[in-house]
Amino acid sequence: MTAAERLTVELGDELNEMASRGTLKDLRVYESPQGPEVRLRGLGEVLVLSSNDYLGMAANPRVIEAGVEALRTYGAGTASVRFICGLFEPHIELERDLADFLGTGASLTYVSCWTANHAILDALSDQETHIFSDELNHASIIDAMKLARPGGKSIYPHSDMEALEAALIEHAGVKRKLVVTDGVFSMEGDLAPLPRMVELCEEHDAVLIVDDSHGLGVMGETGRGTAEHFGLHGRVDIITGTLGKALGGGAGGFVAGSEELCEVLEQRSRPQLFSNGLPPTVAGSARQALIELREHPELVARLRENTATYRRLLTEAGFDPIPGDSAIVPVLVGETARAIEISRAMLEDGVFVTGFGYPVVPEGTARIRSQISAAMENGQLERAVATMLSATQRVGSAVGPSPI
Ligand SMILES: Cc1ncc(COP(=O)(O)O)c(C=O)c1O
Incomplete structure (x- = not known):
């Protein structure tokens, strides 16, 4: 048997075992x-x-039409990474509108929020960085921390603010402290205790990053997310999110924060340097979804x-x-x-x-x-x-x- 044949047999066994345990997923x-x-x-x-x-x-007709229009005008995609081949007008418009909606200086899109989370944690981490992360954070954050290899990390029990505070005190001397959390936890549906997290980050000189993939378009009076829900609009340092849920459901993700942050991510976050930008179709649809949300x-x-x-x-x-x-x-x-x-x-x-x-x-x-x-x-x-x-x-x- 060749190595490839052996691998196929092993993978088949794995699938059979999942089937016998009743854990094989059906895809529709x-x-x-x-x-x-x-x-x-x-x-x-x-x-x-x-x-x-x-x-x-x-299925909103205006969201679909905006995607079709962008496809007609700009074609299927960037055909390379943005820094090599450039970007299109829909990217600029979407990034401007997202930043404006979220009250940040700028925003930068990626092909998914998975990628955005990887990009930001990797780009901001070095040996003098410590990441503090909720144990129930989304898999993209968990994996991003592995990739980022910061100097240290503390995984605190779910929403346990005493544990987070203790960890921040323990690592008070670290140069860069990043606290990262889901805004809405995807498996529980509960919210991160953002009021206390903002206080703790201010007290302990840490930067707060909130992945609001399930909060955007959902939480707060105007759908600006979990920060708005808690009356903290504009008080979260960095927001990441997806365009693949409330904002049209296509695909894509973003980081929203200061202009300097987005510029640095554009210059040196690895997915910006080595992976294509969003297809204009998706940028067009997501921007229209944002317009719909603002108007309705x-x-x-x-x-x-x-x-x-x-x-x-x-x-x-x-x-x-x-x-x-x-x-x-x-x-x-x-x-x-x-x-x-x-x-x-x-x-x-x-x-x-x-x-x-x-x-x-x-x-x-x-x-x-x-x-x-x-x-x-x-x-x-x-x-x-x-x-x-x-x-x-x-x-x-x-x-x-x-x-x-
Ligand atoms: C909290 C959270 N972050 C990130 C992602 C990944 O988003 P995307 O599909 O844009 O990669 C998801 C998607 O399930 C999510 O729930």
Whole structure:
């Protein structure tokens, strides 16, 4: 057997083992745009509660048209990295508008927020840097810290501000201290305690970086994010975020901060130097999504209302969702296989919502994670809860909390 054949056998064994443990994920294929109701290959029309399209922008005709227009005007892409081949007008407009919206001096886009998080932590770290990071931060931050190899790092227990303070005191002598957190934690749906984090960073001379991928367009009166929710608009030093969720759902990410920060990242962050810029299509759509958000803050209010309704309906049905203010509503169900089974049973009944288990979340805390959209109607929320109830009953309540 050649090395490549042996590798194929080993990988096949790994897949078989995942299948036998019931942890193999099923991937669905869309035959329509993203939205509350979609058409899936082989399954027909289903209601979707696992999309990050929080504001219903993915199928917004003006968002689509802006992407098409940028594609027609500027072609498919940059055909090289920005510093070699240049960038297009939609990049400049989007970066200006993002900075303006978030109240920062500048912003800089990347092909994803994953890349943006890698870029910033790597570019800002050296042996005189210490990174302080919440244990439940997104995988992109965890991996970015490995890549950045700062002089030191402290991983504090989830949202434990006493632990963060103790770590900041312990490392008081370090030249550059970076505190990094998700704004909205993606698996829990809870918020970082930003008021205390801003205070601690000010007291202990640290820079605060917030990845607000799930907060942008969702939190705060006008969707400016978790900082706005806490009345801290303009007080977070650096914000990273995605364009792949509330802002059109295409792809792309950004860093927003001072002009000097964005200039340095443009000059020497590795993804800017070695990877293409955003396709103009995506920049055009994301910018239009931002315009829609500014012109229609009622979308954010509608999202908040829908989420409150969904939480109320779940509770009335006997479920106990993890508390939170964001549009992410997780219900714990115990083991991974059970979460996957419940989500399969819900899909049979026409509701697409993903069950998350190990290794995405710790063993024994598998969950059905619903994400709400401003585009949903009350009847759809009622249908989703009724479907979750009947699927949970069908699968049985042997593992984890159950309303039955
Ligand atoms: C908190 C957080 N950060 C970063 C990302 C990565 O975003 P992108 O899809 O733009 O790479 C995600 C996506 O799931 C996320 O939830």
